[in-house]
Amino acid sequence: xxxxATAPAVSLAERAYRIRRNALLMGQVQGQGYIxxxxxxxxxxxxxxxxxxxxxxxxxxxxxxxxxxxxIGHYAIALYAALIEAGIVPAEELETYGCDxxxxxxxxxxxxxxxxxxxxxxLGHGLGIxxxxxxxxxxxxxxxxxxxLLSDGELNEGSTWEAAMSxxxxxxxxxxxVIDVNNQQADGxxxxxxxxxxxxxxxxxxxxxxxxxxxxxxQALVAAFDAARHHPVAQPRVIIxxxxxxxxxxxxxxxxxxxxxxxxxxxxxxxxxxxxxxxQ
Amino acid sequence: xxxTTEPAAPAKKRLTTSAMIASIAGEGQPTRPAPxxxxxxxxxxxxxxxxxxxxxxxxxxxxxxxxKEFPERFFQMGMAEQLLMSAAAGMAREGFVxxxxxxxxxxxxxxxxxxxMAIAEEDLNVKIxxxxxxxxxxxxPSHQATDxxxxxxxxxxxxxxxxxxxxxxxxxxxxxxxxxxxxYMRLLRGNVPLVLDRYxxxxxxxxxxxxxxGNEVLVISTGLMTMRALEAAEQLxxxxxxxxxxxxxxxxxLDEATIxxxxxxxGRLVVTAENHSRIGGLGEAVxxxxxxxxxxxxxxxxxxxxxxxxxxxxPTLHDRYGIxxxxxxxxxxxxx
Numbered sequence: 001x002x003x004x005a006t007a008p009a010v011s012l013a014e015r016a017y018r019i020r021r022n023a024l025l026m027g028q029v030q031g032q033g034y035i036x037x038x039x040x041x042x043x044x045x046x047x048x049x050x051x052x053x054x055x056x057x058x059x060x061x062x063x064x065x066x067x068x069x070x071x072i073g074h075y076a077i078a079l080y081a082a083l084i085e086a087g088i089v090p091a092e093e094l095e096t097y098g099c100d101x102x103x104x105x106x107x108x109x110x111x112x113x114x115x116x117x118x119x120x121x122x123l124g125h126g127l128g129i130x131x132x133x134x135x136x137x138x139x140x141x142x143x144x145x146x147x148x149l150l151s152d153g154e155l156n157e158g159s160t161w162e163a164a165m166s167x168x169x170x171x172x173x174x175x176x177x178v179i180d181v182n183n184q185q186a187d188g189x190x191x192x193x194x195x196x197x198x199x200x201x202x203x204x205x206x207x208x209x210x211x212x213x214x215x216x217x218x219q220a221l222v223a224a225f226d227a228a229r230h231h232p233v234a235q236p237r238v239i240i241x242x243x244x245x246x247x248x249x250x251x252x253x254x255x256x257x258x259x260x261x262x263x264x265x266x267x268x269x270x271x272x273x274x275x276x277x278x279x280q
Numbered sequence: 281x282x283x284t285t286e287p288a289a290p291a292k293k294r295l296t297t298s299a300m301i302a303s304i305a306g307e308g309q310p311t312r313p314a315p316x317x318x319x320x321x322x323x324x325x326x327x328x329x330x331x332x333x334x335x336x337x338x339x340x341x342x343x344x345x346x347x348k349e350f351p352e353r354f355f356q357m358g359m360a361e362q363l364l365m366s367a368a369a370g371m372a373r374e375g376f377v378x379x380x381x382x383x384x385x386x387x388x389x390x391x392x393x394x395x396x397m398a399i400a401e402e403d404l405n406v407k408i409x410x411x412x413x414x415x416x417x418x419x420x421p422s423h424q425a426t427d428x429x430x431x432x433x434x435x436x437x438x439x440x441x442x443x444x445x446x447x448x449x450x451x452x453x454x455x456x457x458x459x460x461x462x463x464y465m466r467l468l469r470g471n472v473p474l475v476l477d478r479y480x481x482x483x484x485x486x487x488x489x490x491x492x493x494g495n496e497v498l499v500i501s502t503g504l505m506t507m508r509a510l511e512a513a514e515q516l517x518x519x520x521x522x523x524x525x526x527x528x529x530x531x532x533x534l535d536e537a538t539i540x541x542x543x544x545x546x547g548r549l550v551v552t553a554e555n556h557s558r559i560g561g562l563g564e565a566v567x568x569x570x571x572x573x574x575x576x577x578x579x580x581x582x583x584x585x586x587x588x589x590x591x592x593x594x595p596t597l598h599d600r601y602g603i604x605x606x607x608x609x610x611x612x613x614x615x616x
Contacts, residue, residue, distance in 0.1 A: 132370020
């Protein structure tokens with residue numbers, strides 16, 4: 001799918017809504033899941049898959065595609081939701097999420113799922129793999145970008161910074177890191193676990209073209225992805241996205257924030273109803 | 281030196297530690313310079329998809345020869361082993377065949393998770409080639425990879441190879457490049473002893489080969505200990521002890537059929553010999569294989585102790601820890 005330049009037939013708002021809905025339906029199957037993260041990241045995934053990236057739904061391994069590396073394996077529910085909306089994973093598989101024999105395991109793995117480029121889950125790997133892939137793509141004179149979705153917690157990992165330093169050393173202008181900053185990691189608020197600010201200055205000082213946007217503002221995201229793709233300087237790019245966990249489902253947005261938002265059995269239907277009420 | 285031995289006699293000159301990568305060649309032993317580096321460069325002339333990466337140890341892993349000839353295919357990743365391994369994974373994803381070099385301690389200890397999850401779990405075509413295996417430096421535990429085989433044997437998908445000499449390294453480079461999948465290979469660099477050319481030997485992945493035959497002792501050895509076992513076999517033969525040496529360069533997957541067939545031959549003492557901790561290496565792999573198959577010869581192990589080893593001169597250390605030729609001979613005799 002080559003999506004940029006022309007106005008999309010389906011609006012990005014509608015794509016983001018469908019991604020959220022897919023994620024909620026998967027959460028309902030399991031009775032659990034990283035639904036807070038999925039709802040929070042739905043907008044940036046909508047912009048990545050339906051505005052920025054080139055790919056072919058029927059051929060996920062198409063050589064000319066832009067690569068999307070999900071470091072944060074626990075966000076798999078969010079990426080599956082996007083891959084289903086993108087036609088890469090059949091919608092029928094949604095109900096298999098996290099079940100035995102499913103291609104949609106709880107943590108994202110490359111060998112299980114079409115469109116899941118890398119095995120994530122052990123945080124701090126994605127950006128380094130992306131550095132190698134970008135070097136390889138340049139050697140092949142490919143025009144493809146590698147996108148890597150990281151979390152704010154993943155910035156704790158030293159290997160992320162090894163890769164950040166390397167990416168600017170090699171002037172990897174085909175690398176676009178996207179950081180989901182929801183200020184929540186396993187043991188609490190990211191800013192309190194290991195302070196990540198000043199996040200923009202840190203990336204800039206590592207030689208990156210850094211932008212910070214409201215990660216739930218589709219127009220701001222479109223502008224940031226466009227600027228990242230077209231930035232004229234030979235340096236890697238990072239889009240720092242401040243997102244709200246549970247976005248789109250008001251009672252989850254305001255629920256006490258934890259890494260793993262609890263949703264009771266009866267609440268999944270309520271969440272779907274609340275999401276539909278806010279559909280644009 | 282820790283205070284574990286008697287002080288040297290005053291008249292005897294103490295040996296010095298020498299360079300970080302001390303030569304393992306004996307006096308007057310034929311050697312070949314940088315066999316890995318030359319073999320890699322030769323292969324790269326034919327295979328365009330071959331790329332080289334290192335973590336600030338190009339010269340110390342003989343990768344500099346490849347870098348000099350193919351600067352555009354060489355990637356200096358800096359002293360960042362986690363990045364080295366994940367970037368190699370990224371290049372393999374894009375169809376290249378990366379050879380990534382560092383010291384064995386750093387690959388096995390620091391970069392383990394990256395080799396495991398970014399490379400092995402996805403069965404990517406990365407060749408990890410690491411210098412200073414086992415006890416091949418006098419710099420102490422920070423550089424002595426006495427545990428690398430134990431660490432890597434447990435990693436699914438990963439092939440583990442411990443070559444003996446220059447002859448074998450030269451043959452192993454194209455062989456592991458032709459193999460599709462991740463490989464960990466121990467590297468001897470610099471002026472590397474040349475031994476196996478005299479034995480009509482050809483390296484084959486996954487194959488153990490008998491180099492010399494004898495009916496009293498079977499030594500099952502890997503890496504540079506095969507060189508020591510061959511020297512010991514010669515010395516023991518002079519003393520009337522017939523020793524067979526079965527060389528096992530591929531530790532995983534193990535050549536089970538050949539090892540079982542040799543170990544089943546009756547009346548022989550079976551000894552494993554490896555430049556590695558006695559825990560988790562060739563010795564334990566062979567012992568498990570024999571036990572599971574009901575083969576129970578008298579079994580002994582020549583290996584490094586389960587300890588952080590001393591710093592010092594390699595000949596001193598090889599004697600102290602039982603992997604010099606003299607120590608091998610003495611141990612075997614004591615078991616007969």
